[in-house]
Amino acid sequence: MSKRIKSVLQYSLFIGLGVAMLYFAFRGQNIGEIASKLKSANFYWVAVAAVITMVSHLVRAVRWNMLIEPLGYRPKNINTFSAVLIGYVANFAFPRLGEVARCGTLTKTDNVPMDKLIGTVILERVVDLLSLVVILVLTVLFQFNRISSFVYDNLLKGILQKITANTLNLVVFAVIVIGLIVFGIKLFNKYKHTIYESAIGKKVMSLLEGIIHGLTSISKLSSVGGFLFYTVLLWTLYLLSTYFMFFALSSTSNLTLLTALFVLTVGSLGMAAPVQGGLGAFHWIVSKGLILYGIAELDGLAYATISHGTQTLMVIIFGGICFLWMVLNQSKKPKMSAIL
Template sequence: MKKTLFNIFFLVLGVALLWLAFKEQNFTLIAQELRKVNYSWSIPVLGVSLLGQASRAMRWKLLLDPLKIDQNKPVSVVNVWWALMFGYFVNLGVPRLGEVSRCVAVRRSENIGFEATVGTVVAERAIDVFCLFLLVVFTFFFQFDIAADFLRQYIFAPLEQSLRQKQNVLYILAAAGGCFLLLLGLLWRVLIKRRWFLKIRKFMVEVLKGLMSIRYMRRPWAFLGHTLFIWFCYFLMTYCWFFSMPATQSLGIQGGLFLLVLGSIGKSVPIQGGGMGAYHFLVTKGLSLSPFLIAATPALTLATVIHLTQVLFSLLVGAIAAVVVLYQNRWQR
């Protein structure tokens, strides 16, 4: 029930953000903008997407290699890639479940412990979050005016207005936080004696083992190279689409970096459909800022085209991956 409510909440949030992005738009004008798009740019974007996902599979393989029971048989990068695409496919419907799904797929095809595999995924995510943090810092310092304008208009101003309407909200949050910490301390004393809790601790130890696989990588520089290449592909997957529309052709590298940050944050929100709504809202609002000053209609059209092509790519390749993963063991026998 808790997971169901969690998914319903974020689905509603995604629909609400999608509604906010489209509510004041003229759909006739959006249709006109969609007809102006040069969809031949989807070919290089598709090529870059495939290269990026292949590099991501190779990077994950570097973490999985030390964990394989049979060290005489290396981890197959093809199996890892299919598992990865299967995970993306599942994530479209149930965010975060795809991470578990790709671990299950790898366990079946490569005979690697499930808990340790989860640890490698946690390590991957932690590294990607750190990279996103560095991009945010880079954007803030080197595009300070744009970032400050975005924060002022869409974060601080609404927050200030909300706090003025509810002056005691900070006190309520502080009191709730204190009660939560107190209950957590009491709960720990009770749980530490329970057998099922000890099993959870054992599971977390195995996850930690997967995290520590970074220390035993045979080629750490290859891991770093793949990480940089993956984020470069993410940048190109946005930047290439700028040239498909007359209104966005002048955005340049500065606009590409800024939208990479906003888009990555939007997709990080656990909303069904790959950050549906959050991506559209953030990109549309971001492009309205100086020095971009892109009108809402072409900005929303660009966000829709980028997001929709990525979702269709994940659906198509992910559906094939689902078939491969389900029947992989039969084919191998």
Template structure:
């Protein structure tokens, strides 16, 4: 009972956060801002959003193939089409309830293939672990490939934090921050060890352990080359979809791959922070694009445009997958009848 209450409270919190971010973003838009956003959307070549959809679908296809590879050490090899449909339905479910998609795609695949859903949990953990590592790599590449932009932004933020009232360096602030970090790390280690029996602490330790086990599980994969190939293709697809999105909007058509990397990095955080990225994704994309000389309103328009493309892709192809699954498996059902 307590677990269900906690899950609903968690869901309500992220939903409320999404609603707040949408309201906060919209409340800042004045009359002339709306006109600038409408102007940007009027000059958008919407036909160029079709390749964005195709690239994202190809990226999701690579995710399905990678998932199949992770199942092989367990002795299972489901059909690619069923696996792909399950992945798309999982994305659809995640729009409604956090992490429901991971559970549902395992359940759906188990229904149409001889794969026990409970045995697929380890593959989901492995997927999460590698996606986390990939996101960190994307962040690192983004920062080191454009120190002049991202580095300056980060430096300005740090200066605001450590500067004194006179404009010099406030060493006391630095000492407090560093001391605080040390205390937090020591305290975290102590709590993890001393209070491991508490449910929440146990869950955190279990999560961290799961990430590690997910990372080392790749040693059991037979086709390691294809596994890493599809892992790379997933993120390359995300990157190219953003770049193609830039070309679609006249005001952003001059932005290059470095800006796409930055949008991918911050946008991915937005997708994690709120349900399906609603509110957070457009906001973070908008703030990121302003670093590249794009106005706030154009950045806001592009953020919402890109989010809506991904949202409707998941809605349309998620429901399409639900409808097609019974049809493509009809012959198999008749054979077992």
């Protein structure tokens, strides 16, 4: 199977998954009524939330620069900001492609080694994951009853039922997986010297060394306090964007900042799903979550749609502008090559 055909199949799979999740999210709902709610939305608050979101992207870019500088490179914030937005656009084309795309963009504009950048992005994602865990803990502490009900009814209940019904299959699957892992480890230990000495092995080891170098950048930060400040600021902006978007619809305008904290938490989980830009997954999990706060599922879908749609539109517009700016800027230099 050629790489092109494989890529097309993978892309089709993710698109199909996203469309399927959208279908399940909107199944049985009055689409016309949702459209009517969106038309009557207060777009002043949509604009406020959109501006805050764009500022959060800038903060992410500045924080990323703080991880890159210990490696001996000082990209301009405008270049890092452009790379972040281009990465988000790439995520709409193919999940997780954005991480590679933004590293490739900055490699092109500032000659920062790709492998080292990948290390900083992995590190950044680890920090984001830890931040999300902290937010999740805070959300649970403040709203334990609602969170426990949501998790059980929408996640654990179905999982437990499937585990109970397929215990034997799961045991067999676990045994097979463990067996393959053990076999793989033994096979690697037997031929590791040959692997290390091969051309591919040397390239892989070189790549891993660069990634590890990037991962260690956090230990060389010029200002740990500054990095923590930008991390807190980033998630505060995400929270405010979520909160102010409530005011765009009359049905959600009375929700509180604590509700926004919950929506930010579950929405982040939806955006992390392996589909383009959280398509469908974000809509489903946010609309289900808002039911706990007395918001009808249809109104929750309207909120999820305007929130996700605004973020998507802003990324496409400004990400496209950044891409064109980068191409035009690079065209002035000799030997221009592709980003990826």
